[in-house]
Amino acid sequence: MxxxxxxxxxxxxxxxxxxxxxxxxxxxxxxxxxxxxxxxxxxxxxxxxxxxxxxxxxxVPECRQLGREDGELVFGAALTLNEIVGEGSFPLLAAAAKIVDNTVRNRLTLGGNIAGMLPYRETVLPFLLTAAEARLFGPEGEREVPLAEVFSRRLKPGPGEFLVQLRVPEAEASLPWFRRRRVKQSRLDYPLLTLCVLRAGEGIRLAVAGAFDAPVRSREAEEIVNEAGAPAADRAARAAGAFGLRVRDDQRASAEYREELLRGALEEAIRELGGEG
Amino acid sequence: MITYRGHAALKLSVNGEVREAVVRPADTLLHVLRDRLGLTGAKAGCENGDCGACTVLLDGKPVKSCMVLAVEVEGMEITTIEGLSDTPVQRAFLEEAGFQCGFCTPGFILNAHALLAAHPRPDRETIRDWLESNLCRCTGYEGIENAVASASAPRE
The missing domain is CATH 3.30.43.10 (Uridine Diphospho-n-acetylenolpyruvylglucosamine Reductase, domain 2)
Known part of the structure; x- marks a missing residue:
């Protein structure tokens, strides 16, 4: 109790x-x-x-909104993960929302996962790869800002503010995607590594949770992954070490093991999404 | 806006009946069902959202009642194991020996009941996906999975 x-x-x-x-x-x-x-x-x-x-x-109806509006996909913060999995308009998000078990997904929400205290926050990864906007509401009223302005390792709303919605340009939601989630034991475990990737016109965009103490998109790793000419395995190995963050090292997995999972997943992503090598 | 503080007299729709209970806003649905309404079929196992022994249905969907506050579910239809009687899943659990000590059985049956309502003919992968929400410490998973598969098969 x-x-x-x-x-x-x-x-x-x-x-x-x-x-x-x-x-x-x-x-x-x-x-x-x-x-x-x-x-x-x-x-x-x-x-x-x-x-x-x-x-x-x-x-609050705005927090439950799910659909299309003015060329954007709208995801209310109080939607359950199963509502997002079932709707599927942003395929990478639908895949990334398949965390925890089916029953818990009937309660766990998008906003709760992103703004919560646990460090994984896996459902934010697809949004970090797009020009997502965060709609917030608080004592000063409403504001809509690029997600990157209010999410750095964790959501940072102003005092008394809460996340109402995340909005994603429709064109980005349908980009080719890749996701790998590595766990220690059952697939319901917290992740040792979750890699989410979108392939846009300019190249691969990637974000990671589980390997570090917060979810992160790395432009440095993206630059290496998108280098022309170098073999995929070489780019993946260098990109895995380019995040500039301390890799988690605990009883569930060593830092070396997590980094190797990251390297392998990056290589898979490069090969699957059409990078050369 | 509705606000509850101190104690609140709630009307909850449980198994097709309106039941009244005086609760603290901090009381979980699990404890209100068991300690206020005498519906002890939902079990307090881990109380951490892991084991699924406290599973009930909210508007037909399985939820873990240890992670839900009773004040949150006003206006929703709650189904506990006491609300099911001689359903195909219950008969299949008997026929396939889908239980051992029985502690986890109400949660598994409610979850499977909801599964078959959503997917009348689920494949094995869908069955496993849904059943992952519940733990059986006797490890009787094969009988449970067979029971669900059997309940979904056409009967002669």
């Missing part, structure tokens, strides 16, 4: 949600925005967090 009492709010508009968050803070309660709740409920039960108030975003 969750030992501490809390206040539960179910707003129906963006403004109500932001007001409820501000009011809870004013009351001295620690507020959390709630979507699927898979992380909040389990972390609260274990005493890792102590929410004083929850603001449930599932009844």
């Amino acid at each position: 969750i030992p501490r009492n809390l206040v539960y709010n179910r707003p129906e508009t963006l403004a109500e949600a932001a007001s409820a968050f501000a009011a809870a803070r004013e009351e001295g309660l620690q507020p959390y925005y709630l979507a699927g709740g898979t992380e909040i409920t389990t972390f609260a039960r274990r005493g890792l967090i102590a929410p004083g108030a929850l603001i449930d975003l599932k009844n």
Whole structure:
């Protein structure tokens, strides 16, 4: 059970949600925005967090939007991962959303995965490879900014702000794609490595989770992968070492092992998406 | 906007009946079902979203009730194992010996029931994909998978 009492709010508009968050803070309660709740409920039960108030975003229509609008695909932050897997308009995202088990995917949300406390945040990878825009709402109202402005290793909204939607240009969502997810034991494990790749006109774009302490897109690695002429295996080996980040090294896998998984996955991606060599 | 603080009197639709319960907003659906409504079929296993012993259906979809707050599900139809009676999946579990100690059985049956509603003729890969959501500490997976496959097959 969750030992501490809390206040539960179910707003129906963006403004109500932001007001409820501000009011809870004013009351001295620690507020959390709630979507699927898979992380909040389990972390609260274990005493890792102590929410004083929850603001449930599932009844705010903008947070549940899924579809096309003005040449963009719109993904509400409170959509469940199974809703995204089933819809499929952004194939790389549909593949990247196949994390955890089918039952948990009926609750775990896009926004919860991206804004949550666990370091993997795998569903952000496809968005990092596009000109995705993040729509946020907070005490100052609404703003829409390039995702890269508010996501660096983790989502960084302003005080009291929450993620409403991610929007992706339709043309980018249908680019050729590649994904490899490597785990230690069952396929439901947290990833040792997840590599997501899109092949755009200018070449391969790539982003990685699991190997480092946060999801990351690396332009340096992309430059090496897109070098003309060099053999795929050589480019993959050099790109794997070009992220400039410390590779995770723990009891589940050594840094050397993870780096080898990354190298192998990069080589596969180059070969599958038509890089020479 | 609805706000609950302290204790809240909730009306929950469970197995086709409206049930009332006084809950704390921090109470999980699992504990409200078991401790307030006496529906003990959903089991408290890991309470961490891993084992699936607490699986119930929300509007027909399987969820792990240890990860859902009761206040979140007002207005939704909740199905627990007590709401199923002599379904094809239950008969198949008996025929195929799809259980051993039985602790995980309600969760597996509800998950399989939802699977067959969504995919009446699932292939083995789809069955395995869905059943990965539940753990059986007796490791009786083969009987469980066979039961689900058998329940989906046309009957004479």
